[in-house]
Amino acid sequence: MRPIRVLIGILGLDQHEVGATVVARALRDAGMEVVYLGRFNLPADIVKAAVEEGADVIGLSCHSWEYLHYLDTLLGLLREQELDVPIVVGGSVVTAEDAREIQDKGVAAAFGPTADSAEIVATVERLAGRD
Amino acid sequence: MAQRCSQSRIPVKPVYGPADMVGWSDEERLGEPGAFPYTRGARAHPEERGGWIQRELSGEGDAARSNEQFKFLLSKGQTGIDVIGDTPTMGCLDPDHPFAEHAVGTQGVSLCCLDDYRELYRDLPLDGITLSHSLQPAFAVAGLYCVAGERGISPAVLRGSVLQVPYYCEDTGYALHMPFDLRLRLAVDSIAFCSEQMPRFHAFLEDTYYISDGGLDAIEEMSLGFVEIRGIVRALLARGVAIDSFAPRIAILVNCRMDFFEEIAKIRATRRLFARMMRDDFGARDARSLAVNIAAHTSGLSLTAQQPANNIVRGATQALALALAGAQAIEVSTFDEGFRIPSPEAHLVGLRTQQVIQLESGATRVADPLGGSYYVESLTDEMEKRIWERVLHIEAAGEPRQLCESGWFRRVFQEAMERHARELGDGTLRKVGTNVHQVPDREDVLLRDVAREKIEPCRERIAWLREYRQRRDAGRVSASLQALHASAEDRASNLMPAIVEATQVGATMGEMSGVLRMAYGVPADPFGMLEDPI
Structure with a gap:
């Protein structure tokens, strides 16, 4: 069975990469393939890469509030293209209320600053149907 | 038992004593405060100058809103301003760029033209306070220079600083999407310009805070900083700018993490290394060229989203270390750092932290109060040695431009981020509230409401700029x-x-x-x- 493929990207001009880097490392260590898109993506860039790379899960890292404004567009694009790729959001700025709100919109899972790597790995495995 | 180590993994003994100082010469290593090799401080009597410059990093929304922030902090006793741009500004993008839409003014001030700088400095005594800029240097200098000119203030009297990070900004921090040669040229040209036009202004502020707060240790931080300083100095000399015309205005903005004595030792070692380097490697003769100014931010990375009130204690501990190390300007990263740019409440706590230390603790009654401590002197020597070994190691690895373009520097930052996460995960780096003494989320309520308020993007800037372009x-x-x-x-x-x-x-x-x-x-x-x- 091929490894789980996770796309990790950061939206807009959010410049901090610590969280994205660390999560990418944790997922790789758990045997997954990580396609690291890095910074400076708009929703269309994420969707395009998800298609091209055949991602099982999309991971969005955020250290600014920009993701909140981009999520509707991103979810809309996925729906338009009938892509059933779960989105996981993680970042220092994600509060419990934000997590609830974006999960209501269609985000599969959300992690705030208190999440640990094992929890994130397990969630990604579950969402990729490999738990 | 595991070996005791400092945060930079320097082995540390249970106790230090006279045996650690055998063959140690205080004349060679220490000197007097304000005299070569400046281990004990750049100035002989720091208290006489009113202590360090106290400022909190500010900037939010548009220039007018940020100007209100400055005035609020100045009214509370702040002694300088420190302004940071939002992510578009830091990346040299105008607010009407499609990528900027949701980021305008949320993580700093949106600045893109002269009108903005006029608003930013409105009513501020430009010739009476220090103006520190965490902005792109050439454009910030131009903005300040023009506004001072319009207000009839000679640029020659302006004090303050602007940070320079030409080597590392694409890899850590704010990417400019500019090639190495252009980034270096903007640094060199802005420094050379200020050495003539704004001679009291520190246009050469090496920023090791920003490059290190992803997880570099203190040795990596200062070695990369020195490599960059040396590169910029060489480029200025190659331009024909005389060393003593700009070196007196070199300053370093350092990080201050939680390892109290290591951070103090780092600053003392940095002053000593700088003095020797400027004298021996670059032939500086003016005493002011050898005495580097140290400014500092307390580490944002050391702060936690859990139990944010604990961050106040961290800020105070770090600020005390900086006061004892003789830092000349301090910014305390605020308790809500894990969530947002500073709220007014957190700003004030940061400033009050500095005021309490300065006015109540007596920590700075004498210069370099820790000078002569067996431990501090041993650690200072060790930091000096390790930082310099690493500077030489990096310089031997290749030309900076090549190290930049090949991703060599990027790997250093990457590995440091991963190491930091690993150390937090396995408990090597203890963090109260995160990996020790945690509390359930429902109990973690103190100051969480302040920390969680959000700042809306200042989208009216977009329409404003479009109209500005027309007129x-x-x-x-x-x-x-x-x-x-x-x-x-x-x-x-x-x-x-x-x-x-x-x-x-x-x-x-x-x-x-x-x-x-x-x-x-x-x-x-x-x-x-x-x-x-x-």
Whole structure:
């Protein structure tokens, strides 16, 4: 069975990469393939890469509030293209209320600053149907 | 038992004593405060100058809102301002760039043209306080220079600083999407310009805070900082700028993590290394060229989202270390750092932390109060040795431009981020509330409400800028951008006069950056969404 493929990207001009880097490392260590898109993506860039790379899960890292404004567009694009790729959001700025709100919109899972790597790995495995 | 180590993994003994000082010469290692090798401080009597400059990093929304922030903090006793741009501003993009839409003014102030700088400094005593800029240097200097001129204040009296990070900004922090040579040139030209026009202004503020707060240790931080300082100094000398004309205005903005004595030792070792380097490697003769100013931010990375009130204690501990180390300007990262840019409440706590230490603790009654401590002196020597070994190691690895372009520097940052996460995960780095003494989320309520408030993007800036572009004299703007392009093509010229001229006629930072990128053979708009400015 091929490894789980996770796309990790950061939206807009959010410049901090610590969280994205660390999560990418944790997922790789758990045997997954990580396609690291890095910074400076708009929703269309994420969707395009998800298609091209055949991602099982999309991971969005955020250290600014920009993701909140981009999520509707991103979810809309996925729906338009009938892509059933779960989105996981993680970042220092994600509060419990934000997590609830974006999960209501269609985000599969959300992690705030208190999440640990094992929890994130397990969630990604579950969402990729490999738990 | 595991070996005791400092945060930089320096082995530390259970106790230090006279045996650790055998063969140690206080004349060679310490000297007097304010005298070579400046281990004990850049100034002989820091208290006589009123202590360190106290400032909190500010900037939010548009320039007018940020100006209100400055006035609030100044009214509470702040002694200088420190302004940071939002992510578009830091990346040299105008607020009407499609990528900027949701980021305008949320993580700093949105600045792109002369009108913004006029608002930013409105009513501030430009000749009476220090103006510190965490902004892109050439454009910030041009903005300040123009506003001072309009207000009849000689640029020669302006004090403050602007940070320089030409080597590392694409890899950590704010990417400019500019090639190495252009980034270095903007640094060199802004420093050379200020050495003539704004001689009291520290245009050469090496920022090791920003590069290190992803997880570098203190040795990595300072070694990368020294490598960059040396590179910029060499480039200035190659330009024919005399060492003693700019070296007195070199300062370093360092990080201050939680390892109390290591951070103090780092600062003392840095002053000593700097003094020897400037004298022996670069032939500086003016005593002021050897005594580097140390400014500091307390570490944002050391703060936690859990139990944010604990961050106040961290800020106080770090600020005390800085006071004892003789830092000349301090910014305390605020308790809500894990969530947002500072709230007014957190700003005030940061400032009050400094005031309490300065006015109540007596920590700075004497210069270098820890001088002579067996432990501190041993650690200072060890930091000095390790930092310098690493500087030589990096310089031996290749030319900076090549290390940048090959991703060598990026790997250093990457590995440090991963190491930091690993150390937090396995408990090597203990963090109260995160990996020890945690509480359930429902109990973690103190100050969480302040920390969680959000700042909406200042989208009215977008319409404002579009209208601003319409009311400029299009012919003059276009001519000034053409002149900037010509200046950029002439690699021997200084870019600053053309940047000042373009700023004066209303060109925006985004347009000027685009023109500069074009002259260096890269697309004007890094995201390929805008028309070329010329």
